Amino acid sequence: MASKNNIVIVFDFDKTIIDVDSDNWVVDELGFTDLFNQLLPTMPWNSLMNRMMKELHEHGKTIEEIKHVLRRIPIHPRVIPAIKAAHALGCELRIVSDANTLFIETIIEHLGIREFFSEVNTNPGLVDDQCRLIISPYHDFTKSPHGCTRCPPNMCKGLIIERIQASLTKEGKKTKMIYLGDGAGDYCPSLGLKSMDYMMPRKDFPVWDLISQNPMLVKATVRDWTDGEAMEKILMEIINEIISLDEEEEEKEKMLSSDIRKISVGIVHEPMVPLAFQVPLNLVK
C-alpha cells in the first residue's frame, strides 16, 4: 500500500456502495413488502426496521436467512475496484450509514472489502438470546435528542462528520474529505464540508436534488456521479487532483523554506562585520 495521503473518503452505504437499499432488500426478498408499506406511515424508518425484524422472527425467519439474502445484494462491478484503488493510493475510508451493523458487516465481509474501512458508523444491530435482530438508533433520541431538524431522530450524519473533522484537527492533519452519498440524509453532512473538501452526490437522487435547489449552500466542490463506473472515474480524478495539488504545495513550501534559509544566512553574516573590524584593532594591540 502507498503511504497515507491526507484524504479521508466517507461513503454512504445504501445506493452508494451497494446499488439498492439493504433494508428494503431484506424486507422484499423475504416477502414482507406489504406489511412494511402498511406500517411505514406510522413510525420512523429506524423503529420500523426494528419492528420488521421482530415480525421476521415471529414468522420463523432466521438470522442465517437474513444473512443469506444480504450476500446476494446487487453491487455495480466497478465499486469494489474503486474502493481498492482509493485505499491503495493511501486514502482512509469510512462508512456512515443509516442501515445497521449486522447488515453492513455481513455484506462487506462477503464482498471481501471489510479491511479497507477504518470505521463503520451506523445503527447498532445486535442479535439477542432469542436469535432476533434488535436494531437500535445510533443516537439514543429518548435520552438525548441530536437537535438537528434536517435529520431523522435516530441519526444525524452531519454530527458524525463534525466528530470526524474534530478528531482529524486534533491529530493536526491537513485532511481533505470526499463524501459520497445519494439520500436526503446525506444533505446535512454536505453542508458541513469545508471549501477544500469534495461532495459527490449521486445524480438525480434526493441529495443531488437538495443541493441543486441552492448550490451556494455547499462550500465543498461538488462532482456528481450516475453509477459505479462514473463513481470510480470521478473519485480517481479527485484523488489524483488532491495528491498533485498537495505535492505542488509541498514543493512551494520547500522552496520557501530554502529562501528563508538563504535570508537567514545573510543575517548571520551581518554581525560578522563589526567582528571583522575588531580584528585589526586586536592586531594593533
Ligand SMILES: [Mg+2]
Ligand atoms: Mg444511501
Ligand SMILES: [Zn+2]
Ligand atoms: Zn443533521
